[in-house]
Amino acid sequence: MATVTPGFWTGKRVLLTGHTGFKGSWAALWLSQMGAEVTGLALPPDQTPSLFEMAAVERGVDSRFGDIRDPAAIDRALAGKTFDLVLHMAAQAIVRTAIEDPVAAFDTNVMGTARLLQALRGRPDLKAVLTITSDKVYANDDGGRAFAEGDRLGGKDPYSASKAAAEIVVQSFARSYFPQVAVATARGGNVIGGGDFSRDRLVVDIVRAARAGEAVTLRHPEATRPWQHVLDCLAGYFAHLEALATRPDTPRALNFGPRPGGAEVTVGELATLGVEALGGRPWRHESDANSLEARALAIDATLARTALGFESRLDAAEAVRLTMDWYARQAAGADARALCLEQIEGYQARA
Template sequence: MAAVSGAALNPAFWNGKRVLLTGHTGFKGAWAAIWLTRLGARVTGVALKPDQKPNLFDLAGVAALIDAQVADIRAPKALDAALAGREFDLVLHMAAQAIVRTSVEDPIGTFATNVMGTANLLQALRRQPALQAVLVITSDKVYANNDAGTAFVEGDNLGGKDPYSASKAAAEIVVQSFARSYFPAVPVGSARGGNVIGGGDFSRDRLVADIVRAARGGEAVVLRHPEATRPWQHVLDCLAGYFTLIEALATRPDAPRAVNFGPRPGGPEVTVGELATLGVEALGGKPWVHRPDPASLEARALAIDAGLARRALGFESRLDAPQAVALTMDWYAREAAGESPLGLCVEQIEGYEALANRDLG
């Protein structure tokens, strides 16, 4: 078993790697693009244009850092055109419809993106001759959840009562099928991350983004389920886990093919209401208000066990929930004060790397 190292990444592995990153225009994808380029990777992004303003992709000028291609993964011909003439060593598939409430409003579009989009990408990758590893990002919500609050492990049953969760569980089955049928020599894995927070998320119906919009507009954020619990994780912890896993897939035959990434066990648990309180206090907003939604399909309790990442990869998150919230709100406060969004991302990436290297050294 590897020694637990937290998040120290290997720049020598990433330097010069040709990386296909889908979903680079999203919140998490933009952070990934910035970090990968700093590690020396040659990144090609494939995604739709951002669907809201503001967004981190535009604010941080990510298009200037990578080879950014606009294509819809639901359209095989458009995807093939975006990949034409390009070869890749590694693939990080993050493109998705990632909002639960949007999936309830548009289930067919959600399944088209998250299931068929994943299948379309894997089909296109069959024509890539130099692949070393493929990592598909799914979700902590892939498990059949009875709201008991039990932490799910990778071998638990897949499921999902809302279309988003079900689509991500179905994507896991697509990944397993393609891996076994068409990629006998290329490791194809999936990563199941917790609820990710961080600076630069302005998405609709995302808690942190809602808190920020309310604070900046002088309004009170409305919470549907303030008692709900989630495995909150800072975006840098989550991405470090993804990067660690795909490096293992590319270099170790014993690397696991499906891995949870979430907070350290035994850390402080933060409810939706507590996170909102921390955010409101940091940004100087109004106290949140509770407005129940009896028709909501969202799980009240969700927890994942990240023990496999620790045992098999030597990886565990470095930031607990209060630290993740503090780092997130610091980003938004300083961005609102006029600091460079890209500069803030780089500063936090460098601080995170320094933390990992200090612990190692």
């Protein structure tokens, strides 16, 4: 199966938005390790600790702080720069935060995307732009069916709806203003990995509870999600960008998730794997009758396999093992940057 081609990225001028976040920090480290010239555009880290600071991500990136909701900030960040590729990951990415402040979520995820694309219009040398949305862009009836790229978009909560709306924004800009540039979206599954310290993330809750000697609380242990390790997800994004830049027939929207046909893993099953890995207390269930989160969510990543020759390489158990190993070793004093680079190198060697 196809994988990331490090030689493709050597010397490539890449704009990476959201480089201060969890997934963005891993992306910046990996791109820099492959020899890309990375310019980062994002708000400063909004949490302590943050992987961006722990792993000294800024060391290998031209880091420019700015708010994608502000056109002037985007213009300042892009001034004097020329890009071959753009990976747009900046977003309001927490479901419950979006429920608490829906206007900010729509402003960031929809209008922020529109403002960035507007700033990229007419730029010389630009070959491809990939905007990251979510597996939650589909109109989900909780039936458990795996959604494919041609299924109807929707979203019953502000986060999901804002990401579905961003898909439409990208499609409209692509058709109207980028006739010579491949502009596309990628819909990633639920990502886990070392260095995530965001609120309302299952793995983070497990780690914090284990370190405090407490039992993690689960709202929906029966819920299913398309879990994948951050390196699998990023490898898919990179493979998609490579293809967009070199092959005109590359699909303009792709799902990236667990291997097609793989076993579904519930929230409770993943929590059990995590607790066992860290030696924590068994999780407990505390229902939330007001939750808008879908109970069943699955995406069909077959098109990524047939169009790109790409599929995830780590199953849920392996993804949890790698994730918990990162947290355990970091807590024992290992350097966060070294841990990330070691796992990136191990993933590349495996591929």
